[in-house]
Amino acid sequence: MIGPEFWRRYLRVYDVLNSLPTYRQLLADVCEELGVRENELIMDAGSGTGNLALRIRGSGGKVVAIDYCREALESHRSKDIHCSPVLADLERGLPFKDNCFDKIASNNTLYAMSAMHQKSALKELRRVLKTGGKIVIANPRRRLNFLRVSMNVISDNIRAEGFGTTARKMVASMPVMIMMAYYNRKLRTDNQHCFYDYEEQRDLLEDMGFRQVSQTKLIYSGQAVLNSAIK
Ligand SMILES: C[S@@+](CC[C@H](N)C(=O)[O-])C[C@H]1O[C@@H](n2cnc3c(N)ncnc32)[C@H](O)[C@@H]1O
Numbered sequence: 001m002i003g004p005e006f007w008r009r010y011l012r013v014y015d016v017l018n019s020l021p022t023y024r025q026l027l028a029d030v031c032e033e034l035g036v037r038e039n040e041l042i043m044d045a046g047s048g049t050g051n052l053a054l055r056i057r058g059s060g061g062k063v064v065a066i067d068y069c070r071e072a073l074e075s076h077r078s079k080d081i082h083c084s085p086v087l088a089d090l091e092r093g094l095p096f097k098d099n100c101f102d103k104i105a106s107n108n109t110l111y112a113m114s115a116m117h118q119k120s121a122l123k124e125l126r127r128v129l130k131t132g133g134k135i136v137i138a139n140p141r142r143r144l145n146f147l148r149v150s151m152n153v154i155s156d157n158i159r160a161e162g163f164g165t166t167a168r169k170m171v172a173s174m175p176v177m178i179m180m181a182y183y184n185r186k187l188r189t190d191n192q193h194c195f196y197d198y199e200e201q202r203d204l205l206e207d208m209g210f211r212q213v214s215q216t217k218l219i220y221s222g223q224a225v226l227n228s229a230i231k
Contacts, residue, residue: 046109050076152221
């Protein structure tokens, strides 16, 4: 069963991703699509250890990070004493008024929910987004190939930091990468989880009443899909 306890364990190793250029580029792609403006109120839905929220804040946005895993919020707070993340479950309703956020971002979160819960989460996100506000979501693809991602990560890293640094980094992070592969496998097998096929995320946003849904962009070395839309 995928729930806060699963994420508590997974997030203990998750931040190894921050050392990888491929993941940092993924966060940059989400931020670019979001087009953050100074002082906009932006929700990071499923904020985890705060990696995306920190970037959005660095770009001038006021972030409200929400996650249902208490330890994730603690980890986020340990990185940013000024943040006040909110403990809330996207599948059960959010403690915010209608139409209160300028923008919403959600990275690597909806893919782990059942199709039914993805819909209830998006309905709730739409409710709290201002009319005319923008939502940006990114999630791994159904055919995500962990080996291929790893190979792409290694070659991106060699280009960015050279062979020696990459080799040292890979050896040091091997145990954590094995744990990540294990948790990704668990997501696929243990749950009615719902990774996305190429156009599925786009279709879902349209079905949930969002408009101007963007063409699907492939990010994360082609292993994740990114879409934006307007309420
Ligand atoms: C893979 S992590 C992604 C973290 C972050 N968005 C990032 O890009 O680094 C998925 C996060 O979604 C959170 N999450 C999953 N289902 C959720 C739900 N129903 N309500 C709130 N948070 C949820 C998990 O607790 C976890 O922190």
